Amino acid sequence: MRKFEKISFEQFKNDVADSKELYNSFSLPKRNTKYSAGYDFYALYDYTLKPGEIKKIPTGVKAMMENDEVLLVLDRSSMGFKYNVRMCNQVGVIDKDYYNNINNEGHIWIKIQNEGNIDYNVKKGEGMCQGIFIKYLTVDDEDEISKERQSASSL
Numbered sequence: 001m002r003k004f005e006k007i008s009f010e011q012f013k014n015d016v017a018d019s020k021e022l023y024n025s026f027s028l029p030k031r032n033t034k035y036s037a038g039y040d041f042y043a044l045y046d047y048t049l050k051p052g053e054i055k056k057i058p059t060g061v062k063a064m065m066e067n068d069e070v071l072l073v074l075d076r077s078s079m080g081f082k083y084n085v086r087m088c089n090q091v092g093v094i095d096k097d098y099y100n101n102i103n104n105e106g107h108i109w110i111k112i113q114n115e116g117n118i119d120y121n122v123k124k125g126e127g128m129c130q131g132i133f134i135k136y137l138t139v140d141d142e143d144e145i146s147k148e149r150q151s152a153s154s155l
Contacts, residue, residue, distance in 0.1 A: 001064055001066075002063075002064065002065045002066060002069065002133055003063070003064050004028040004029050004039070004061050004062070004063055004064075005028070005061070005062050005063075005064065006023070006026075006028065006060055006061065006062075007060055007061070007062055007104075007105045007106070007107045008105060009023050011104065011105045011107060012060055015058050015060075015104070015107055016044060016058050016060060022044065022045070023060070026042060026044050026060055026125075027042050027125070028061060029041045029042070029061060029130075029131055032127075037132050038074065038076075038130030038131060038132050039130060039131045039132070040076070040127035040129075040130050041059050041061060041073075041108075041110075041127065041128055041129045041130065041131060042125050042126065042127060042128065043057070043122045043123065043124055043125060043126050043127075043128045044058060044059070044060055044124065045124050046121075046122065046123050046124050047121075047122050048119050048120065048121050048122075049085060049112060049113075049114040049119070049120040049122075050114060050119055051114050051115075051116055051117050051118065051119070052113075052114065052115075053113070053114050054088060054111065054112070054113045054114075055111070055112060056109055056110075056111045057109060057110050057111070057112060057128065058107065058109050059107070059108045059109065059110065059129075060107070061107070061108050062098075062099055062100070062105055062106035062107055062108060063094055063098075063099060063106065063108065063131070063133075064096075064099050065096050065099070065133060066096070067096060068135055068136060068137075069096060069133055069134065069135055069136070070093060070094065070095060070096070070133070070134060070136050071093075071094035071108075071131050071132070071133050072091055072092065072093060072094075072131065072132045072133075072134060073087070073091070073092030073093075073094060073108065073110060073129055073130070073131050074087070074091055074092075074129065074130050074131070074132065075087050075090075075129060075130075076127055076128070076129060076130055079112075079120075079129075083114070083116050083118070083120045084114070084115045084116030084117075085112055085113065085114050085115065085116060085120045086112065086113060086115065087110055087111065087112055087113075087129065088111040088112065088113050089111065092108070092110065092129075094106075094108060094131075095149075097148060097149040097151070098149070099151070100151045101149055101150065101151055102150045102151060108131075110128065110129050112128075112129075
């Protein structure tokens with residue numbers, strides 16, 4: 001199964017805010033048009049990124065996917081084209097076993113930097129990045145890997 005979920009309210013309180021109203025009000029990522037590849041992630045609150053500034057931004061979201069899939073988290077094209085703002089790691093790679101891990105339930109964060117010369121303003125509910133699920137391949141002669149990331153359900 002492939003889907004987005006909100007992190008638990010307990011994790012949300014730790015990472016974002018102790019606000020049930022905020023938790024209940026934000027939307028899971030969605031595609032805006034029928035043929036969009038990317039699912040837009042929406043800002044949980046207003047924020048401004050000044051020129052040269054870097055911020056780590058929570059999404060409140062985790063992603064479940066199939067064994068041979070990965071979620072790539074990418075800039076929205078307008079961020080770079082219009083504002084010269086980009087994700088610090090350029091592409092976020094969210095593996096299947098990140099979901100429900102014991103450290104943070106698989107909470108997806110983005111870290112962005114304003115390399116432009118004007119403030120970059122984002123309002124609550126606006127798109128701030130996009131996620132694309134893709135299939136991946138592995139080499140045929142790989143040794144078997146038995147190590148797994150520890151999840152909350154494996155405790």
